[in-house]
Amino acid sequence: MRLIIFDVDGTLTRSTTVDTLCYERAVSAQLAVPIDTEWSSYRNPTDAGILSEILERHGIPESPSCLAAVRHRFLRILSAALATDPHCCREVPGAAAVIEYLRELPDLQLAIATGAWADSACMKLRHANILTEQLPLASSDDSPSREQILRIALxxxxxxxxxxxxxxxxxxxxxxxxxxxxxxGFRFVGIACDNDGSQFRSAGATVVFPDFADRDAFVRPLLTS
Ligand SMILES: [Mg+2]
Structure with missing residues (x-):
């Protein structure tokens, strides 16, 4: 039995730009502090991890009500952005079809592990018409750590x-x-829809695709041992 876990932003959905913009707006509006959007500079580059570190960097005490307020504001801003510009969050080419195809295969399970908050991830997946509703999902609501999110999805x-x-x-x-x-110790498949994938290759990843348009090419390495 095999398991394939998918990330959401930039992997299944082309939503990184709108996501960053809405996150930045929500945090700035709620906390009135400037934020560094170089996400790789954060210890945990996930919705929850980045928020915790922003609070820490600005000496703002972290409280459940503060976290909930930012999360709620972000979801409202994201929902409005998707309604205003439906094209700001599209599927990565072939993503919906590949999920639909893989879901039907025997001896294979799919899951979602996203650094986004669950409601945000589901909103983007729905908007891009990618059917993942029944799949196991782990998100920033479970942990600020991507490693732990991945473990929980598993x-x-x-x-x-x-x-x-x-x-x-x-x-x-x-x-x-x-x-x-x-x-x-999981296998990794890189999706490089906005770049040439050289960052993955330099880091030693050998299986990289621009998107899911060539379904059979994408599926082959997943199903061979
Ligand atoms: Mg991503």
Missing amino acids: QRAAARAGREFDVVTYVGDALWDLSAARYW
């Missing part, structure tokens, strides 16, 4: 399948995804 998928997996692959678009996959 646990939920194993609980769903009623058994452990022989091979686990994480499909992601960022070096932090590669690093999280390596942390657990």
Whole structure:
């Protein structure tokens, strides 16, 4: 039995630009502080991890009500942005079809592991018409750490399948995804829809695709041992 875990932003959905913009707006409006949008500079580059570190950098005490207020504001801003410009969040070419195809294969489970908050990830997936509603999902609501989010996605998928997996692959678009996959000894497939993928190759990742347009090419390395 194999498990394939997908990241969301930049992997299944072309939503990184709108996501960054809305996140920045929400945090600035709620906390009235400037924010550094170089996400790789944060210890945990996830919605929850970045927010914690912004609070820490500005000496603002972290409280459940503060976190909830930013999260709520972000979701409102994101929802309005998607309604205003429906094209700001599209599927990465072929993503919806590949998920639909993989869901039907025997001896294979799918799961979602995203650094976004769950409501945000689901909103973007729905908007891009990618059908993932019934799949196990772990998000920034579970942990600020991408490694832990990945572990929780694995646990939920194993609980769903009623058994452990022989091979686990994480499909992601960022070096932090590669690093999280390596942390657990998972295989990694890079999606480089906005660049030439050289960042992955320099980091030693050997399986990289621009998108999912060539479904068979994408699926082949996932299903061979
Ligand atoms: Mg991503």
